[in-house]
Amino acid sequence: ESEVWTLLRLFFFNILLLHTCSASPPNFVLLFADDLGFGDLGCYGHPSSLTPNLDRLAEDGLRFTDFYCTSPVCSPSRASLLTGRYQTRSGVYPGVLYPGSKGGLPLNETTIAEVLKPLGYATAAMGKWHLGVGANGTFLPTKQGFDHYLGIPYSHDMGPCHNLTCFPPDVKCFGNCDVGVVTVPLMHNEVIKQQPVNFLDLERAYSDFATDFITASAxxxxxxxxxYPSHHTHYPQYAGPGAAGRTLRGPFGDALLELDNTIGQLMITLEKTGVIGNTLVLFTSDNGPELMRMSRGGNAGPMRCGKGTTYEGGMREPAIAYWKGTIGPGVTHEMASTLDILPTIASLAGAKLPPVMLDGVDMTDILLNQGQSKREAMMFYPTDPNEMFGLFALRLGKYKAHFYTRGASHSGTIPDPDCSPIAALKAHDPPLLFDLEADPSEHYPLPSEGDPDLEAVLERIKKIKEQFESSMVFGESQISKGTDRDLEPCCNPTCSPKPSCCHC
Structure with missing residues (x-):
């Protein structure tokens, strides 16, 4: 009797939801942190992080324990998030894009914004784009379906280090990174508004931009x-007066608090404008923590290694879904990915999917009913994927098989030697097999030989890997197209000498 009642309740709930969506299409707010580890938020167990707004979203919404990005570095992870396709298909590999990169996210790729535009959606992006600028702004957000953009079009550390004012009153970040590159610009749509950007005022500018956009749309x-792909908490961290010195975690914690403050202001705006009951808010991160920065690099919690690696710490991310009155509070252990966001948003909005091979699946049933995932497996590509090596790892159910392992400079300095850059590429035959439910830290490989059940699991994994790789068509590498100093954004493009004259 209880099962019948549950089914009836879910049936009528879904009918009501469909009626609501048809009467007023839902809004979507997508929050994407930078280099934030699985263990960095208070709601994911960090004892000294100050993240009250994200903790509240997790308490009142749905918190994921098994959510993945598609790459352990920035640009390819962002490409997959916005297209629902592995970065190998779009060509956003190997590594990341730079200020003078000739390539970017190809314009024939369809973003979430472009999926929603035909339905009359207003679209805006703010923050770290990192999917290319190109000649005459070819690859900027405004060319990829977004009506409005305010932000830095690449990583905020891709400018001379001494131009970063990290904490008030005037504490500079010094270093040798990107000497000779133009200072970091703040762009509004396709025009440079400020160069170098004032980092201490940046988050307030984003908050105001979001408030104006939501208010006007409502x-x-x-x-x-x-x-909102945030610059926080990528190294070197910065924070304005509202967050600097306010936490127990030092610069990393202060930057995280500033991100949390912006999210809190977003939620207040949604409430004030009366649209919070019709808005899905999704939060996750682009890749794991940059452990080489030690206490300034973030925390992977119980997960092994971090940024740059295909271990869990590099690609398993915190993720929260909040929709007041629609998503019930809870925790899900279902497997999901950034790939799944595009098809889920399309489903909820009633939008058409792009006519291409998608790697994402609709996770509406997870969000609305805490149901089961449609995702059978998760694929793990390294930072420099190629057709010869293929996948480094594959997760099926609770099992994860590593066909190759390798450390990374991003995950150096920690005691685990397998995370370090001196841990060279190593092939595993048979693959290293881990039970991620019993051993999420990937410390204890299962002895599969001689165990019929585990041997069957490995055979199934190998078959799925073979099928997937046979369907994978690698797109032309955008990053291998190289760079051109003349493409670096300059607010005074005819000035001389560059880059010092690029100042406005």
């Missing part, structure tokens, strides 16, 4: 999509 009763 006033016009226009559904909207806001994408």
């Amino acid at each position: 006033k016009k009763k226009q559904p909207f999509f806001l994408y």
Whole structure:
């Protein structure tokens, strides 16, 4: 009898939801942290992180324990998030894009914004784009479906280090990174608004931008999509007066608090404009923590290694879904990925999917009913994927098989020698097999030989790997197209000498 009642309740709930969506399409806010580890948020167990707004979203929404990005570095992870396709298909590999990169996310790729535009959605992005600038702004957000953009079009550390004012009153970050590169620009749509950017005022500018966008959309009763890929908590951290010195974690904790403050302001705006009951808010991160920065690099919690590696610490991320009155509070252990966000948003909005091979699946049932995932497996590519090596690892159910392992400079300095850059590429035949439910830290490989059940699991994994790789068509590498100093964004493009004259 209880099962019948549950089914009836879910049936009528879904009918009501469909009616609501048809009457007023849902809004979407997508929050994407930078280099944030699985163990960095208070709601994921960090004892000294100050993240009250994210903790509240997790308490009132759905918190994921098994959520993955697709790459352990920035640009390819962002490409997959926005397209629902592994970065190998779009060509955003190997590594990341730079200020003068000739390539970027190809314009024939369809982003979440472009999926929603035909339905009349207003679209805006703010923060770290990192999917290319190109000649005459070819690859900027405004060319990829976004009506409005405010932000730094690449990573905020891709400028001379001494131009970063990290903490008030005037504490500079000194270093040798990117000497001779233009100072970091703040762009509004396709125009440089400020160069170098004032980092101490940046988060307030983003908050104001988001408030104006949400308020204007709500006033016009226009559904909207806001994408906020934050610079926080990528090294070197910065924070303005509202967060600097306010936490027990030092610069990393202060930067994280500033991100949390912006998210809190977003939620207040959604409440004030009366749209919070019709808005899905999703939060996750682009890759794991940069452990080489030690206490300034983030924390992977119980997961092994971090950024740059295909161990869990490099690609398993915190993730939260919040939708007031629609998503019930809880925790899900279902496997999901950034790949799944595009098809899920398309499903909830009633939008058409792009006519291409998608790697994401609709996770609506997880969000609305805490149901089961449609995702059978998760694939793990290294930072420099190629067709000869293929996948480094594959997760099926609770099992993960490593066909290759390798450390990374991003995960250096920690005691585990397998995370370090001196841990060279190593092939495993048979693959290293881990039970991620019993051993999420990937410390204890299972002795599969002689165990019929585990041997069957490995055979199934190998078959899925073979099928997947046979369907994978590698796109032309955008990053291998190289760089051109003349493409570096300059607010005064005809000035001389560059880069010092690029100042406005």
